[in-house]
Amino acid sequence: MTSLETIDDCKDEDRQQSKIYAKNSMDRFGDDLYEVLLSYLSLEDRFRCECVSKRFQRTVFGSVVDITLSDRFIQIFLNAKRSDVQMLATIAIKIQSFHYLTDYTNDTLFGNNLHTFVLRSHLVSFNHRWSAFVSQNQSLQCLVLKAYYFTNPIPVTEMCGQLSRLSQLRELKLGLVSQELLDGQMSATVNQCLRTIGVNCKRLKRLSLQLNSPTTAVLQLSLDSLRVYRRLKRLHITANVAIDDQLLDPLRHCKRLTHLELCLWRMKPNVLKDMHIKCPRLQCLLIDMAQHMKRLKTSLETTDDSNRDHIQHPMIYAKNSMDRFGDDLCALIVSYLSLEDRFRYECVSKQFQRTVFGSVVDITLNVRFIWRLMNAKRSDVQMLATIAIKCPKIETIDCRGIMTANESFIPEMLYLFRDYCRHLREIYCDLWENNDQSMRSLAPLITRIGGNVRALPDRQWLTLFYRLSHLRVDSIDKVFDKSNGKLLAKNLRNFVLLTHSQYYNHRWPAFVAANQCLQSLAVKSCHFVSKQSVREMCGQLSRLTQLRELTLGLTLRLTDGNNISVLNVFLRKIAANCKQLQRLSLEWSSLPNEPLFTLDSLRVFRQMKRFRLKTNAAIDDHLLEPLTHCKTLTHLELDLQRMTPNVLTDLHQYCPQLQYLYIHDMNSIIDTECLDQISRLPALRKFVIKRRRKTTFSDNTVQKFLSRSPKLVSIKIM
Amino acid sequence: MADNADHIDGDDNEDVRAQQNLIKIKLKSSEGGIYECGLTAAKMSDLVKNMVESLGTDAVVTTEPIILGNEAVTDAALKKIIEWVEFHWDDPPVDHDFEDEKDRRNEELSHWDKQFIDVDDQALLFDVIAAANYMDIKGLVEVGAKHICSKIRGKSCQEVREMLKITNDFTAEEEDAIHKENAWIYAKD
Numbered sequence: 049m050t051s052l053e054t055i056d057d058c059k060d061e062d063r064q065q066s067k068i069y070a071k072n073s074m075d076r077f078g079d080d081l082y083e084v085l086l087s088y089l090s091l092e093d094r095f096r097c098e099c100v101s102k103r104f105q106r107t108v109f110g111s112v113v114d115i116t117l118s119d120r121f122i123q124i125f126l127n128a129k130r131s132d133v134q135m136l137a138t139i140a141i142k143i144q145s146f147h148y149l150t151d152y153t154n155d156t157l158f159g160n161n162l163h164t165f166v167l168r169s170h171l172v173s174f175n176h177r178w179s180a181f182v183s184q185n186q187s188l189q190c191l192v193l194k195a196y197y198f199t200n201p202i203p204v205t206e207m208c209g210q211l212s213r214l215s216q217l218r219e220l221k222l223g224l225v226s227q228e229l230l231d232g233q234m235s236a237t238v239n240q241c242l243r244t245i246g247v248n249c250k251r252l253k254r255l256s257l258q259l260n261s262p263t264t265a266v267l268q269l270s271l272d273s274l275r276v277y278r279r280l281k282r283l284h285i286t287a288n289v290a291i292d293d294q295l296l297d298p299l300r301h302c303k304r305l306t307h308l309e310l311c312l313w314r315m316k317p318n319v320l321k322d323m324h325i326k327c328p329r330l331q332c333l334l335i336d337m338a339q340h341m342k343r344l345k346t347s348l349e350t351t352d353d354s355n356r357d358h359i360q361h362p363m364i365y366a367k368n369s370m371d372r373f374g375d376d377l378c379a380l381i382v383s384y385l386s387l388e389d390r391f392r393y394e395c396v397s398k399q400f401q402r403t404v405f406g407s408v409v410d411i412t413l414n415v416r417f418i419w420r421l422m423n424a425k426r427s428d429v430q431m432l433a434t435i436a437i438k439c440p441k442i443e444t445i446d447c448r449g450i451m452t453a454n455e456s457f458i459p460e461m462l463y464l465f466r467d468y469c470r471h472l473r474e475i476y477c478d479l480w481e482n483n484d485q486s487m488r489s490l491a492p493l494i495t496r497i498g499g500n501v502r503a504l505p506d507r508q509w510l511t512l513f514y515r516l517s518h519l520r521v522d523s524i525d526k527v528f529d530k531s532n533g534k535l536l537a538k539n540l541r542n543f544v545l546l547t548h549s550q551y552y553n554h555r556w557p558a559f560v561a562a563n564q565c566l567q568s569l570a571v572k573s574c575h576f577v578s579k580q581s582v583r584e585m586c587g588q589l590s591r592l593t594q595l596r597e598l599t600l601g602l603t604l605r606l607t608d609g610n611n612i613s614v615l616n617v618f619l620r621k622i623a624a625n626c627k628q629l630q631r632l633s634l635e636w637s638s639l640p641n642e643p644l645f646t647l648d649s650l651r652v653f654r655q656m657k658r659f660r661l662k663t664n665a666a667i668d669d670h671l672l673e674p675l676t677h678c679k680t681l682t683h684l685e686l687d688l689q690r691m692t693p694n695v696l697t698d699l700h701q702y703c704p705q706l707q708y709l710y711i712h713d714m715n716s717i718i719d720t721e722c723l724d725q726i727s728r729l730p731a732l733r734k735f736v737i738k739r740r741r742k743t744t745f746s747d748n749t750v751q752k753f754l755s756r757s758p759k760l761v762s763i764k765i766m
Numbered sequence: 767m768a769d770n771a772d773h774i775d776g777d778d779n780e781d782v783r784a785q786q787n788l789i790k791i792k793l794k795s796s797e798g799g800i801y802e803c804g805l806t807a808a809k810m811s812d813l814v815k816n817m818v819e820s821l822g823t824d825a826v827v828t829t830e831p832i833i834l835g836n837e838a839v840t841d842a843a844l845k846k847i848i849e850w851v852e853f854h855w856d857d858p859p860v861d862h863d864f865e866d867e868k869d870r871r872n873e874e875l876s877h878w879d880k881q882f883i884d885v886d887d888q889a890l891l892f893d894v895i896a897a898a899n900y901m902d903i904k905g906l907v908e909v910g911a912k913h914i915c916s917k918i919r920g921k922s923c924q925e926v927r928e929m930l931k932i933t934n935d936f937t938a939e940e941e942d943a944i945h946k947e948n949a950w951i952y953a954k955d
Contacts, residue, residue: 366931367892369892373895377896380911382911384912384915385915385918385919389915389919392948393926394948397933431949657861
């Protein structure tokens with residue numbers, strides 16, 4: 049045994065030991081040490097020395113974790129081989145302007161997945177670059193924009209809207225230089241921008257602001273929007289404009305602030321009043337008076353309100369009184385109340401008052417709600433303000449589908465909520481006509497548009513909604529610019545198209561390319577007459593690899609093929625490419641004399657969880673058989689005009705996992721025997737049946753059905 | 767069998783879950799009563815689940831019962847809770863692929879749950895809810911919450927106080943002020 053072992057070892061060691069290096073040769077060092085030594089080379093020198101030896105080549109680049117692209121460096125690259133620059137996409141890029149970030153040959157950006165990005169100056173004319181930059185650098189943690197020159201507030205708000213999509217941002221330095229801005233506009237613009245960023249970039253911990261205005265006009269700067277930066281730890285403000293005495297008041301909401309640096313040219317002592325109340329956790333305060341610097345350190349001891357603690361005595365509550373529950377549990381229970389009931393029961397007790405509004409995170413403004421507000425005697429604004437103040441945690445407001453008569457109130461209401469609810473992040477709305485200004489200023493918050501884009505006077509506006517994720521239009525043509533054909537809606541997650549036909553097929557490639565993250569697509573009514581056009585659309589849709597939900601309303605009247613087999617080819621291709629697809633809804637309208645409708649292609653939808661089928665076609669008893677292969681199917685909805693009871697016969701064998709079954713029983717074909725078949729579904733929990741005639745089953749039948757289905761939770765007969 | 771149970775995470779495998787539920791563990795109420803419960807069912811309580819996972823299934827099955835020390839976990843409440851988890855342990859898991867959270871919150875209780883939670887003794891009802899909250903059984907707390915909320919729907923504040931035995935700690939002036947603020951609620955449709 050031992051001999052065997054030693055032989056083995058020896059062989060290996062022989063090879064290694066054979067190399068003996070001279071004491072004075074650098075070769076004697078191992079790779080590790082080599083790498084440390086070479087890590088002190090400049091980037092250019094590294095490339096220069098790469099071919100010294102193989103070991104150099106192995107180790108010289110390992111320690112490159114950050115590089116600085118100077119003007120000269122970039123010039124060298126631009127003069128040499130352009131495409132190489134892309135390979136150098138790195139962790140820190142310091143460059144002059146977006147100008148250098150753009151490869152003009154193909155109009156793309158170089159920097160991808162950056163962590164830190166420093167931009168020394170930026171001009172309005174490069175604003176359109178932000179969209180792509182932000183999309184490609186979602187992991188950006190630190191952004192420094194040293195000077196942004198602007199004369200008009202709109203581009204600044206646009207830029208900040210884009211920046212607000214950087215959800216990983218930890219540190220932001222923003223230098224804004226306004227030129228020829230009117231009084232007050234600066235303050236309003238800055239606040240709106242900060243608000244947009246603060247609400248969306250939840251991880252932001254360090255903020256540095258530099259606000260310069262060359263005019264000597266009396267600007268009163270206030271920074272009310274700072275209140276939304278609740279996680280802020282360090283803040284730096286430099287400003288040469290006149291400031292409000294209450295400038296630092298909003299910091300009361302930044303409970304975690306530990307470092308504050310102020311460089312205010314026109315600071316008055318009043319600004320610092322009550323600092324100990326506003327920022328109790330401040331550890332470092334630096335005040336730069338432009339002339340002389342004072343460093344003050346507040347004492348780290350915080351004044352604890354310890355004498356308040358022992359006011360709370362243990363209380364004993366009756367067992368059958370809800371008073372026994374703590375605030376947490378009470379909040380959980382009342383969270384199931386409707387919004388109106390919450391207000392109704394606010395005065396039940398102080399505990400109710402404390403807990404009843406905390407869980408309101410989304411509200412729906414419907415006609416009834418607006419109506420009530422208008423009928424109440426106090427002014428709407430005051431009323432709404434009370435609601436907004438009481439429910440400070442609102443994140444989402446849904447105001448889709450409100451009649452035009454009441455439409456004019458909506459922007460005003462939304463402003464109010466925006467100003468009071470600092471968590472507000474998403475607004476779902478229709479598009480309002482004749483509301484240019486409100487649309488622009490609310491745009492960064494709007495994420496879902498339910499109505500029709502027709503209401504939009506200028507389609508270009510679509511680009512204002514940087515964070516738009518849900519959109520519904522009547523034709524795909526509506527998301528393209530009329531004049532230059534550019535796509536206006538990008539990075540959508542949910543898209544509803546009411547009608548489509550082959551005339552608009554040429555729009556798909558651009559749409560699909562720019563909406564690769566689309567998760568849900570609905571084409572409600574789609575009409576084709578040629579095989580080629582079906583194939584075209586299918587080819588494009590199958591590139592949407594993130595698709596989870598697909599709704600298709602199809603009418604095929606092909607002159608050059610069999611409608612049903614083309615449909616099956618279509619579905620097969622979708623299933624093969626869209627691997628994430630879990631929900632399929634199909635509406636098929638058939639000609640009266642068409643052959644039997646079959647859905648053989650369903651067998652390839654292995655991941656499908658929910659399937660809905662609506663058709664007027666003639667079907668045979670084995671229509672649902674392909675579902676045998678969809679092992680994960682849990683929800684099935686059938687709306688078959690020509691259904692026969694036999695379709696359901698073997699359903700329990702096809703879909704043993706089925707939890708939910710909906711049947712639109714138009715011709716009342718579901719009888720006792722049919723129910724008997726359905727009751728064999730082993731996992732069925734909910735059964736909904738919709739019938740045209742008001743015929744119900746006998747108690748006996750229902751009872752029998754219930755007793756046979758082990759897991760049935762509810763039956764609904766509509 | 768118990769050995770296997772430790773290695774396989776039963777969450778995604780229905781057979782394993784069913785098999786595990788045949789293993790009985792003991793739960794002890796704050797009043798000292800000891801009750802048996804299927805393992806999978808008991809693990810609907812995050813509190814029990816964490817204990818089982820840190821102790822190992824073997825230890826839980828063979829040794830002392832799990833002590834549930836909160837005063838709300840009375841004998842009667844624990845019996846009710848075991849009844850609920852034994853009925854619900856094989857519910858299908860929540861499908862996170864779809865945004866159905868809101869729908870689920872608005873969904874009405876099933877017939878079984880309605881009958882289960884509709885207990886006459888309000889002290890017991892509150893014990894069950896508080897105990898479920900302590901044991902971290904989210905589904906059961908939800909059932910309790912929906913039940914209470916459906917009971918108070920349409921009632922006046924005074925009726926709510928009487929029904930749930932809530933002490934009114936507002937002064938008349940405070941109450942008036944709130945009523946005024948919320949006047950829109952009482953406006954006609």
